[in-house]
Amino acid sequence: MCHSSKDSYYTLDKIPQHRIEYITKRVKDFIKDFELKYWPLDCVKLILKIQEEQCLPIHIKSIPNLSHKTDAATVYSREFGNFLIIVNRNKIHYPFEMSKHRRLNFTLAHEIAHIYLKHYELPDKYKTENDLYIEELEADEFAGRILMPESKISTCNFTSLENVAEHFNVSEWAVLKRLSNLKCSHLRFSKTFLVCENCENVEINPNDSYCKICGMFLKNGTRGVTTMKYDDGFKINENTMKVSVCPKCGNSAIGEFDEYCPICGQYLFNECTNDCGGCHTTAPGNARYCPKCGNITTFYNSNLLPNWEPTREALLNKMEFEENLSGTSNTAEDIKDWDTMGFALFLEGYTLLSTLLENSTAKQCGETLVVYVKDTSIKDRILNCKNVGILTSMAKSQFKITVNDIKITALQDFYPVAPEPVPIDDGDIPF
Ligand SMILES: [Zn+2]
Ligand SMILES: [Zn+2]
Ligand SMILES: [Zn+2]
Ligand SMILES: [Zn+2]
Known part of the structure; x- marks a missing residue:
């Protein structure tokens, strides 16, 4: 870079x-x-x-x-x-x-x-x-x-x-x-951009009044220095302004005019919840707050998006995980065109793996291929596939990379775990 x-x-x-x-x-x-x-x-x-x-x-x-x-x-x-x-x-x-x-x-x-x-x-x-x-x-x-x-x-x-x-x-x-x-x-002279001073979010439009990740009022608070990409949301179709895959149940059979998921009833637009105020702003798939009025969004309201603080920590943990895998070589690079992997697997007859890898992303971290999937249930299903090892060799030939190991993981794995309170049994104190 x-x-x-x-x-x-x-x-x-x-x-x-x-x-x-x-x-x-x-x-x-x-x-x-x-x-x-x-x-x-x-x-x-x-x-x-x-x-x-x-x-x-x-x-x-x-x-x-x-x-x-x-x-x-x-x-x-x-x-x-x-x-x-x-x-x-x-x-x-x-x-x-x-x-x-x-x-x-x-x-x-x-x-x-x-x-x-x-x-x-x-x-x-x-x-x-x-x-x-x-x-x-x-x-x-x-x-x-x-x-x-x-x-x-x-x-x-x-x-x-x-x-x-x-x-x-x-x-x-x-x-x-x-x-x-x-x-x-040369970075010293690069063009500056808008960054939330509270949560480090960099996705801010010039006329946003509130940070869509942490909800902070942005007036004078957009000159942040360090940055963070909250890439944990749901993909929104730019034409329909709604998700193409239900964020709650994963159903992808959604009709053109559906407002709610036909399977689980989840509302498919990530919108401002301020109905009485008549805001009706449609927000991006990772927005917890309305960028116009600062009220919470429908996805955040339905607990589909976690609070930004643990998310920030999870993203930092994920970065640390990648840096550790990279060892001294310091390469952690996104594998571009990873999407083609699903098709390649399909052609080779690995249909289940191909389906499970939908919407996944991958990174080369040193000698390890890291595949990020949507959630831990998908991860477990992939790990249970007996031919999961094929991914490493296919990735090698498909993307001309040198990797020896594979790790399947989900952002969920990186969330901070609250320590369980140690139960105290009065009759059992060892001193
Ligand atoms: Zn923020
Ligand atoms: Zn659903
Ligand atoms: Zn609003
Ligand atoms: Zn010295």
């Missing part, structure tokens, strides 16, 4: 390839170890949490008499195997208010990077000046990646450099450097 450009900030070509792969792996470990899901990160809070929970032997301290040139430094005690991050008290401004104050966030991420990339295992005296220089570049790259994940910054709405920097809790310099290493510097 990103074009290469000659750029003085670009430093990745100086880091050996195997080390870049190591950084990729360690960034993933870091995000997993600390269960990072929401950005921006605040490394001050993160390090205080590490210190409190003692999950890593890291301590932090600020002192007034560090050299003016140093923002922070890490002292490693080989004897005790622990780290002390020392911050220059004269240069701290916390909580961060300005771009230059947010430098500390990057500095701390950089110090964590040295620890996470195990730069302290070999004492400095055994390293050349160039080795040490590369370690600095590696730490910067690690810091950039944890503070500004590629999936988030590359889909950003660049309303201004200042806004983006503030959004990721870093300095403007850190954003520029991150974009350079991603070879995405």
Whole structure:
């Protein structure tokens, strides 16, 4: 997606390839170890949490008499195997208010990077000046990646450099450097678009008054920076303005003049429920709220669409799942023309599989082919087909891709599960 450009900030070509792969792996470990899901990160809070929970032997301290040139430094005690991050008290401004104050966030991420990339295992005296220089570049790259994940910054709405920097809790310099290493510097100048500041929804028409996903009144609230595509709704036929497949029972035998599903009686239009107000706006298939008046829609009212908050979390979980599958190769690409797979299966005589895959989508994540189906009942039926394995080999020949594994899944699988309350039995306490 990103074009290469000659750029003085670009430093990745100086880091050996195997080390870049190591950084990729360690960034993933870091995000997993600390269960990072929401950005921006605040490394001050993160390090205080590490210190409190003692999950890593890291301590932090600020002192007034560090050299003016140093923002922070890490002292490693080989004897005790622990780290002390020392911050220059004269240069701290916390909580961060300005771009230059947010430098500390990057500095701390950089110090964590040295620890996470195990730069302290070999004492400095055994390293050349160039080795040490590369370690600095590696730490910067690690810091950039944890503070500004590629999936988030590359889909950003660049309303201004200042806004983006503030959004990721870093300095403007850190954003520029991150974009350079991603070879995405041009993104800074891309056209801005409308984004809901509340739910990150990007599907907003210029004359919408309310966000159709979260219902927020949009006046002055459409300059969001990070984005999210709520692609979980139902497909609406552009000519009839209604669904062609019943969202409730899956019936696809719907007549031209049917307003209700002939099987289950479900209303087939996703409309504003504000009847008395006479709004009657027809909304897209993923709309929970009317973009004109903010009232709930018929599909949301019939519980066909879940609340946006758990959906957002499910979408984030799905992204994390894909990133984990991609391993260090970092490829998670939609398989275009996946629709043709159903036909190919049909021709080969796999009629059931062909039917079950209707309206599915697929992605190549590293060596794995991920197929997203409508819901878990379809998923279970596919997994019960004894010839499900044929999908991998057919996908290989059909789309000329290298995959060794297949995963069938539905967005439903990614919804956060509320922890079950542990029943307390008074007579059974083990202490
Ligand atoms: Zn350093
Ligand atoms: Zn919204
Ligand atoms: Zn129905
Ligand atoms: Zn309305």
